[in-house]
Amino acid sequence: MLQAIRFPPQAELAAKVQVDMQQARHPHYGRYLEEFVPGQVFVHPRGFTFLRAQMESFARTYMQCNPLYLNEEYARASGFAGLVASPQMVFNVVLSLGVQNDSEKAMANLGYYDAQYLRPVHELDTIRSLTKVIDRKERGAGKPGIVTIRTLGINQDDQVVLQYERKIMVAGQGDRPSTTPLPAAAVMPAFPWVDEAEVFLPDFPERLPSGLTGPNSWFEDFSVGDIIVHANGRTITDEHLPLTYAVGNTHPLHFDRVFSSGLSGKMSGDPIVYGGLVFAWLEGLASRDVSENSVWELGFTEGYHTQPSIAGDTVAALSRVLAVEDAPGELGAKFGIVSFQLIGVKNISASAALARHGGDLFIKENDKKAMDKEKIDEKIFEIERRLLIRKRG
Structure with a gap:
């Protein structure tokens, strides 16, 4: 229910209030x-x-x-x-x-x-x-x-x-002013992290829908060691600036050119594409080949952005199968779990990247120094992910 409130008329005040620079705040x-x-x-x-x-x-x-x-x-x-x-x-x-x-x-x-x-x-x-x-x-x-x-x-x-x-x-x-403090609280808020987490999924029907997914992304289509070279790349434009704020990200590095160009080092220049968006594009490029018949993304780990991307870069993806196993319990009759390594590259096709770098694409970039190997400039992302995927039939 709404309440009726009468407020006084708004008057113009700016000329009557003196500017006091000592009162400027910079949150x-x-x-x-x-x-x-x-x-x-x-x-x-x-x-x-x-x-x-x-x-x-x-x-x-x-x-x-x-x-x-x-x-x-x-x-x-x-x-x-x-x-x-x-x-x-x-x-x-x-x-x-x-x-x-x-x-x-x-x-x-x-x-x-x-x-x-x-x-x-x-x-x-x-x-x-x-x-x-x-x-x-x-x-x-x-x-x-x-x-x-x-x-x-x-x-x-x-x-x-x-x-x-x-x-x-x-x-x-350093000598910079402190940031916005946490609200005063006698006790820290609860943080319900689950150490041995269960996944809550629906009771899947006896007969799942058919005919609306591609033919090559069922559980049976994956074997350990398979390398899947995803065909298309995706050129990122200045669209990434509003897309960053569309998901609520407030880091100015991703949408404020004055801020980003004022930095020093290799991060200086145009705004850097927020890494979560790069991850999403790479996963999307892979989706019709690996996850079109997935019913759940179980999660991911060991994920690293190894190089930044900016507007104008074209990203591409490859996936490598790391493990295949039946889903637990009764789910195993209809579903299996497939673990993938997802690799992202930029400004080169996935096929050309594989031909040029071979197995080195799938070695963690941070491990290469100890192996006396060079890091790959075109490689931008690496992560391992697990999917719950439907079995054929």
């Missing part, structure tokens, strides 16, 4: 290294209600082919309550909600670990995000340190839908 966000304290819990602002139009737009923008994210009737016939939000969208939103508190001052995202999708997200679900500081490593005066954090995405029913860990490189405060 800024994120945290410097010293401001991360193990045990801290950040309750991130805003939250995000998933709207159908946004869900469909995300799936199409990032070239995803799984009909669970595109076809309402298919999703319902598969046992879900309706159209399913792409796991990549859920991940990007949950991460982005936390940037204002935990990584808006980060110099680099160093890796994603132990990401687990525990529940579906549907239209009108509202997700909020929390982060807990796990560890802070200082590397000496004047050097950036490494902060390990865990982040949760929690729905309107207080259920965890996504949890993951990541590491970020953060500079020290």
Whole structure:
């Protein structure tokens, strides 16, 4: 019910209020290294209600082919309550909600670990995000340190839908002013991380829908060692600037050219494409070959952005099969689990990258120095992911 309130008319005041430069404030966000304290819990602002139009737009923008994210009737016939939000969208939103508190001052995202999708997200679900500081490593005066954090995405029913860990490189405060402090609280907010998490999926019907997926992405189509060279690349344009804010990411490196060009080193210049979007495009490029018949993204780990991307770069993807196994229990009759290594390259086709670099593409970039191997400039991303995939028939 609405209430009627009468406010006085608005008067023009600017000329009557003296400008006092001593009263200027410069709020800024994120945290410097010293401001991360193990045990801290950040309750991130805003939250995000998933709207159908946004869900469909995300799936199409990032070239995803799984009909669970595109076809309402298919999703319902598969046992879900309706159209399913792409796991990549859920991940990007949950991460982005936390940037204002935990990584808006980060110099680099160093890796994603132990990401687990525990529940579906549907239209009108509202997700909020929390982060807990796990560890802070200082590397000496004047050097950036490494902060390990865990982040949760929690729905309107207080259920965890996504949890993951990541590491970020953060500079020290030096003589700069402190950032926005945490609200005063006698007790840190609860942080319901699940150590041995169960995944909550629908009761799949006896007969699943058919005829709307490609012929080569069933569980039986994958064998350990297979290398799948995904045919298409995707050129990224300045579209990435608004797309960054569309998922709520507030780091100026990704949309503020004045900020990005004022940096020093190789990050200086045009805004860097937010890595979550690069991940989403690479996964989308792979989707019709590996995940079109998937009913669930179990999660991912050991994920690294090995080179940045900017507008004008063209990204491409390759997948390598690492493991195949039956799903647990009764699910094993209809589904199997396939583990993939997803590799991203830029400004070269996936086929040409494989021909040029061969097996070195699939070696972690950080391991190459010890192996006396050169890092690959065209390689931009590496991660391992697990999918629950339908069996043929």
